[in-house]
Amino acid sequence: xxxxxxxxxxxxxxxxxxxxxxxxxxxxxxxxxxxxxxxxxxxxxxxxxxxxxxxxxxxxxxxxxxxxxxxxxxxxxxxxxxxxxxxxxxxxxxxxxxxxxxxxxxxxxxxxxxxxxxxxxxxxxxxxxxxxxxxxxxxxxxxxxxxxxxxxxxxxxxxxxxxxxxxxxxxxxxxxxxxxxxxxxxxxxxxxxxxxxxxxxxxxxxxxxxxxxxxxxxxxxxxxxxxxxxxxxxxxxxxxxxxxxxxxxxxxxxxxxxxxxxxxxxxxxxxxxxxxxxxxxxxxxxxxxxxxxxxxxxxxxxxxxxxxxxxxxxxxxxxxxxxxxxxxxxxxxxxxxxxxxxxxxxxxxxxxxxxxxxxxxxxxxxxxxxxxxxxxxxxxxxxxxxxxxxxxxxxxxxxxxxxxxxxxxxxxxxxxxxxxxxxxxxxxxxxxxxxxxxxxxxxxxxxxxxxxxxxxxxxxxxxxxxxxxxxxxxxxxxxxxxxxxxxxxxxxxxxxxxxxxxxxxxxxxxxxxxxxxxxxxxxxxxxxxxxxxxxxxxxxxxxxxxxxxxxxxxxxxxxxxxxxxxxxxxxxxxxxxxxxxxxxxxxxxxxxxxxxxxxxxxxxxxxxxxxxxxxxxxxxxxxxxxxxxxxxxxxxxxxxxxxxxxxxxxxxxxxxxxxxxxxxxxxxxxxxxxxxxxxxxxxxxxxxxxxxxxxxxxxxxxxxxxxxxxxxxxxxxxxxxxxxxxxxxx
Amino acid sequence: xxxxxxxxxxxxxxxxxxxxxxxxxxxxxxxxxxxxxxxxxxxxxxxxxxxxxxxxxxxxxxxxxxxxxxxxxxxxxxxxxxxxxxxxxxxxxxxxxxxxxxxxxxxxxxxxxxxxxxxxxxxxxxxxxxxxx
Numbered sequence: 001x002x003x004x005x006x007x008x009x010x011x012x013x014x015x016x017x018x019x020x021x022x023x024x025x026x027x028x029x030x031x032x033x034x035x036x037x038x039x040x041x042x043x044x045x046x047x048x049x050x051x052x053x054x055x056x057x058x059x060x061x062x063x064x065x066x067x068x069x070x071x072x073x074x075x076x077x078x079x080x081x082x083x084x085x086x087x088x089x090x091x092x093x094x095x096x097x098x099x100x101x102x103x104x105x106x107x108x109x110x111x112x113x114x115x116x117x118x119x120x121x122x123x124x125x126x127x128x129x130x131x132x133x134x135x136x137x138x139x140x141x142x143x144x145x146x147x148x149x150x151x152x153x154x155x156x157x158x159x160x161x162x163x164x165x166x167x168x169x170x171x172x173x174x175x176x177x178x179x180x181x182x183x184x185x186x187x188x189x190x191x192x193x194x195x196x197x198x199x200x201x202x203x204x205x206x207x208x209x210x211x212x213x214x215x216x217x218x219x220x221x222x223x224x225x226x227x228x229x230x231x232x233x234x235x236x237x238x239x240x241x242x243x244x245x246x247x248x249x250x251x252x253x254x255x256x257x258x259x260x261x262x263x264x265x266x267x268x269x270x271x272x273x274x275x276x277x278x279x280x281x282x283x284x285x286x287x288x289x290x291x292x293x294x295x296x297x298x299x300x301x302x303x304x305x306x307x308x309x310x311x312x313x314x315x316x317x318x319x320x321x322x323x324x325x326x327x328x329x330x331x332x333x334x335x336x337x338x339x340x341x342x343x344x345x346x347x348x349x350x351x352x353x354x355x356x357x358x359x360x361x362x363x364x365x366x367x368x369x370x371x372x373x374x375x376x377x378x379x380x381x382x383x384x385x386x387x388x389x390x391x392x393x394x395x396x397x398x399x400x401x402x403x404x405x406x407x408x409x410x411x412x413x414x415x416x417x418x419x420x421x422x423x424x425x426x427x428x429x430x431x432x433x434x435x436x437x438x439x440x441x442x443x444x445x446x447x448x449x450x451x452x453x454x455x456x457x458x459x460x461x462x463x464x465x466x467x468x469x470x471x472x473x474x475x476x477x478x479x480x481x482x483x484x485x486x487x488x489x490x491x492x493x494x495x496x497x498x499x500x501x502x503x504x505x506x507x508x509x510x511x512x513x514x515x516x517x518x519x520x521x522x523x524x525x526x527x528x529x530x531x532x533x534x535x536x537x538x539x540x541x542x543x544x545x546x547x548x549x550x551x552x553x554x555x556x557x558x559x560x561x562x563x564x565x566x567x568x569x570x571x572x573x574x575x576x577x578x579x580x581x582x583x584x585x586x587x588x589x590x591x592x593x594x595x596x597x598x599x600x601x602x603x604x605x606x607x608x609x610x611x612x613x614x615x616x617x618x619x620x621x622x623x624x625x626x627x628x629x630x631x632x633x634x635x636x637x638x639x640x641x642x643x644x645x646x647x648x649x650x651x652x653x654x655x656x657x658x659x660x661x662x663x664x665x666x667x668x669x670x671x672x673x674x675x676x677x678x679x680x681x682x683x684x685x686x687x688x689x690x691x692x693x694x695x696x697x698x699x700x701x702x703x704x705x706x707x708x709x710x711x712x713x714x715x716x717x718x719x720x721x722x723x724x725x726x727x728x729x730x
Numbered sequence: 731x732x733x734x735x736x737x738x739x740x741x742x743x744x745x746x747x748x749x750x751x752x753x754x755x756x757x758x759x760x761x762x763x764x765x766x767x768x769x770x771x772x773x774x775x776x777x778x779x780x781x782x783x784x785x786x787x788x789x790x791x792x793x794x795x796x797x798x799x800x801x802x803x804x805x806x807x808x809x810x811x812x813x814x815x816x817x818x819x820x821x822x823x824x825x826x827x828x829x830x831x832x833x834x835x836x837x838x839x840x841x842x843x844x845x846x847x848x849x850x851x852x853x854x855x856x857x858x859x860x861x862x863x
Binding site: 369 | 742744745747748749751752755786815816817823835836837838840
């Protein structure tokens, strides 16, 4: 036998040689299927004989060759189509020739044409012992061997009598009969077989591809059907889909059960029919779809309405059905009735509030009950100490001073007790405003000076010049600072020093740092860790005089963190401690950023409205001003306009500033609203309100940050100029 | 010694004793009542120059006593300082609205308390720095 390509067959006469005649095909759909699992069932489906039968028969008849489908091991599946007479004769005589290619007439090692074809990915042509030629064409799914097509059993030239005689002898076939059969066969040239192998390769590939596509589609349809069954089987969740405009496109049985509409009446209707009238008014359906479209999905809990107008509390998930960028193809909704869960949550919350209220009432009662006897002790102690009942000797004076100290501690503890309840019930309220830290520190120092002087401690301050205003609750800052200073006094020996410093924080940008340093006993490293914890009591001998409930620093920490700042301590045992905390610097830009949104600034102008409130007679009471602030708050659009905090140190503050994202005409509307509201509020006409405004253009084309920066700088100037102008008028 | 008369309305006997001593030492005459009902009668009989009023009283809450007094022609003009163990939050504004001149939480600071008394009696001016705002 000879190999067509190499012609080296003489030495290995009985070994069928194979050469690839087609290179592997390029990437296509089958290549892409590499990731798919090639299950035995899929494999069988792909090699279905009924499907292949027609194409193989047609090919065999047209080419005048035999053709068969094999599995990946080379075993013929089913029959050989258009079997050739020489091969049939030999095949019938010797059915026992071995594995490999069954098209080969050989007594030597089995033909490896199929294996070679699958290995190389191309057609392989083989001459066998009888000089019959056949080709093996691989069937590959991606790179995975699926099977092969074998075609051939033809002579590529006139049959050689010598070879046939040898075959007849080796296979036990009558030589004459073999010759007669072989002689009738028309030789098929190698070139034709070669071309035919190529054609078969393309045909097989195309057919496999088509067959694979058909199988996938059947599978998909089955899966869809199963999915549909699954969706319909879910009855405790409403599952439905909508087109991009919100019209319902599918509706499962759960949806029918939950919302009352049957599929026929809801398909094509807008899903807004399951919203409450208020939510439809508020354009909630559109808003939710928009949100889902923007972020892929939206989750919501709220009231929904059934067909019979019954409301239930629903948990809703909307998923946008997206295919690449661009508009959504539609939306899928999963909805569940969670009314029961909500009821339970409401009951639990009520119970929690009840318990909290009880706890608060109890502590408030305890604190009240403790204060009464404490007051009597305070009066008696101070009466005696102040010599109201006669002179005291130094020892008596000293003892009573200790006694008074303890009364004061008890008093602080009782106050702390109430604050701690407020921490627990989230009622520890911090109401930040525009405040001067310098002024606050000065006030506090004057309050604490008496206490410090009693121990001959010098209490001073070191404030950096031109510090910005802070955004803090003055009463709470006072509480924090007094706590820190009192602690300092407690732990600093006589003739020591306590210094309050204030500077811009180097570490925390946008924060002011206030520190209280003492020359006291200091705090050990391990205690520095726990000192701000609740109920921490430092127990070392050096710090034994520490007293109180250990709540002061905990409350200070809570208060500082509610301002957005942090508190910490640096200390060296025996040399003193420095407690520091930060407070946010007041930033008009940060405050205004809330209303200076892109759409608001898009209007093109911002107006600063100043409302001067003066009394017809004398000064306006502080509580009246507070009421006026409330009236003004009601006159503006939250989210669009902003009532600034008091911007002046002068007390009482008599000018209110409103930043309105509107033009001069819009601000005139606000002004007239304010005028009417103030008249309503002040029926006795004790106030003289004067409203003025300045409109600032928003520079288009700038970034929002630049716009905010420029606007707030201008507003700051205007505010200062307005306050200064009023000052001059006076 | 101004010789002015102060009425303390409080149900706590020790407190009455201690506070009286302090007030007397500052030159005031002191009378007292221990419940809401007798408070009005004592105020009528003694015609004090100033009243120190507790809020938690037997037989008539301090608020009621305050409101009733402010509604009476003969007692309405007597300045009232409220001295209570209750939380200033809420209570302070309420008593000031009802006509009291100041609110102190127990125990008060002697200096601040006496300054408020003097101011309420018109004995001093410009002591606003001592007044709780």
